[in-house]
Amino acid sequence: MDVSVIFPSKNRECYIKRAVKTAFKAKHVTEVIVVDGGSRDRTIELAKRMGAKVIVQSDLTYPGKGIAMRDGAYLSRGDVLVYLDVDIRNLTPDFVEKLTEPIINGEAEFVKGCFERAAGRVTELVAKPLLRMFYPKLARFKQPLSGEIAGLRKLFYKVNFERGWGVDVGLLIDFYKLGVRIVERDIGYKDHDMKPLYALTDMAYEVATAILKRAVKDHIIDAQWAERYLKDVKKLDFGEFEEGFA
């Protein structure tokens, strides 16, 4: 089985060279794809120099991680796709191999990576409670928002990618509903930058939206209720207060 490794990235010139080089060293890897969100630094140049295929995302504005992942899947030719963050400081070929092993051995079709650290704040406070309410079987995953994943390429063509941060949990739920065999695999310690608290608001909102949207579609949440209350949430989000609200 051929493996394609996909790195969504933007302005990551200090990480890209090492990331591409390391990915190529992993077993079965035949191509490395960098989906660039319109970098203004040397990310694209360095990625190409290291032998990666590069594509710039399809919108002029940065359309989000989900669309980057979708474009990576579209460009790839391998039987198995691996998605990794480009800014993992301790990235080794082992990361790729641990993710692909269950698929190559026929134990799973989709692998969710988890790592040796406490799950993030959005995971614990948003994703897990919502999954426990609406998709309890998925609440057993230690890190349902992990971006380190692997799966059979053909599976990624059967689902719609969320545009932004909801993509990882969205894929998990969609694959679960398709009856895909999913396992979680510990990939070891991951050394990368944590987001500051203020940057998590948008992320939490997108993750919650991705889960709730699916719950409505699957008739777990009443559509009329969602129409009324989620619209109100959106209004608040954009600051469109009703008259007299204050």
Add this chain to the structure above:
Amino acid sequence: MRTVLIGGGSHSAYFAINAVREIDPYGRLVVIEFTSEKVDVLSRMFPFAELIRLDIDEVDSYVRSNSSIIDVVITATESDALNLRYCKMSKENAIPIIISIINNPLNAKIFADEGITYVINPYDFIHRELAEILEADVNILYRFHKTDILLASIKISKDALLHYLRKEIGKSHDLSAIFVSKTGEVTNSIDKVGLGWKAYLIGTRLTVEQILKNVRWL
């Protein structure tokens, strides 16, 4: 001519389908789309085209098995990743003409690096139009894809420039020009031209580019 257009659901595809129909009314146009809903809509919109629904991976085998009878492949999906993939696959299958309508101008070079000759960048005209409206000193109006011909305009703002053009146009055999005054008067004789006129040059790329380069230094 048998044309296969991949990705019928995008905005650019709408214009491309109509253009192909107009250019080649008796040709066969096959439009490949990935979702059955879009295929239904498109088949009603474009009854003259043959609509096919294929999965993303099935397009490769369709083109491969029909490569001997396909004259043109146009990729117009909403993802440049997919456009690039299908262009490369069409190239591997020796399709005579491969055209990609890209979504993001930043990807134009990537397509060129992969040897895709005909890349249509829908944003390309913005610079050209602005330069024409705002009367830039020089403006490349069109680079012809299939011939090495270039069409450009130059604002004649200095005597030195007028003398230079007079000399170049007189001696070049691969260059033609017409001139338009501010009041709309048109002539093909540079002797009637004064300052403030605009020259429209058409000629071989090398000659016109050399003139534009020199004009910038005058």
